[in-house]
Amino acid sequence: MSDTSPIIVWIRRDLRLSDHAALSEAAGSGRPVIPVFLHDEVVDRLGAAPKWRFGLGVGAFAEALAGIGARLTLRRGTALEGLRALVQETGAGAVWWQRAYDPASQERDRAVKAALKEDGVDARSFAGHLLFEPWTVETKQGDYYKVYTPFWRAVKDREVPAALPSVSELRAPQRWPESDALADWAMGAAMDRGADIVGRYVRVGEAAAQGRLGAFIANGIADYDEARDIPAEDGTSTLSEPLTYGEISPRVCWHAGMRARQDGKPGAEAWLKELVWREFAYHLLHHTPRLETGNWRPEWDAFPWNEDDRRAEVIAWTRGRTGVDFVDAAMREMYVTGRMHNRARMIVASYLTKHLMTHWKIGKAWFEDCLVDWDPASNALGWQWSAGSGPDATPYFRIFNPATQRRRFDPDRRYVRRWVAEGQGQPPRTALDYFAAVPRAWGLSPDDGYPAPVVGLDAGRKRALDAYERRDF
């Protein structure tokens, strides 16, 4: 006799109805489907902005499910306890989910799968957060890739299956399980005054993500090659935010990029390559979980990084008060919007790890707290790449000069003026938003004078190079 028990679909970073393998397969089974989101040990550890933004995404996804007559059940507690309780309450015979690839999620998922199987539950994981499962891309020697370009060559012509259609119906269980109220979780509690401000800049949910992709393919991708380096331009897709919560799948993005390439849009190949940087980051994190926690090149453990995050220079960096206008504009952009332009991320990361000789882990942790597009793999790789301690990294002696970078990539100061209020008679709202978003305890006002540089650009560069030359590895 075929199994008619409900299937629990455990929703995580896959807040979408389209191209969702676990939901599609559950819908097609004809069995009742109970979508569940758990505020579990992994969600609990998220930084302030990503946790808040995740909460908005969960709310939007619950509405999307309601739109097809289903419900999202919310529970708080450890994943295994939460799922076991739901299996008991609903008589579910299966718990399905889409895979995650960061070490904390993988550890949780392995334990959950083993325990549920032991209980006799059909515990199953599906692909969907990546284009290529990290273990399926191998060098000729059977090793993982440590350098991006050969990784790109290995995957660029692979067949990527078409995206799955949107799920339009789920069979309801006889009785829906009790659910927590999302508001009671207060996922934005650590955002302080920032939530109201950042809330103006985020775009939440699957429909918004698809709209964003459509607009980028129609109007942005053709010029992507040139425009993507200019932080004042709207020259990139900004899809990192919905991608990290799975409001859109990488497969949908990939096929849209491929079609644009076939249509002869010049920037399409460069954009596809960026999607593959995301894959590469997960490939590395999967094979070398230390990417998140320690120097990927262990010899860097001997480098005299400064590890004190209470130093005045580091506090100035986090608060956008270093006196280096490009760096400060970028740090404020992140505080206000929850995002930072990629060129700016590279500059502030270089400045912190080189001019301020501060350990990349401190910068990584600040980003983890502030970015609404925080992604465990891309953030870790971005920091180690910038610091020189990572795979395929920029060499430590290549030190971005933020002043030269500003002249090159923000020649008319549009970006700096957008974010740095001091010294402007009538600062734009964006620049003033910063002062409305930061904690009052920081005591900042747009009427303050703009600070002198915390370290001279030449002096900081020399200090970093001297330390690098004195290293004994």
Ligand SMILES: Cc1cc2nc3c(=O)[nH]c(=O)nc-3n(C[C@H](O)[C@H](O)[C@H](O)COP(=O)(O)OP(=O)(O)OC[C@H]3O[C@@H](n4cnc5c(N)ncnc54)[C@H](O)[C@@H]3O)c2cc1C
């Ligand atoms: C120090 C540092 C920290 C970073 N932290 C994050 C992070 O937490 N989350 C995050 O998503 N990206 C991170 N990045 C990578 C990159 O800056 C962002 O992915 C990019 O700015 C997102 O903007 P977009 O969506 O408009 O990208 P687009 O230029 O439109 O690119 C399309 C997609 O490709 C992927 N992508 C682009 N560049 C990279 C890259 N360098 N590495 C990995 N994937 C990439 C993203 O998924 C992006 O959405 C970091 C980079 C650095 C240098």
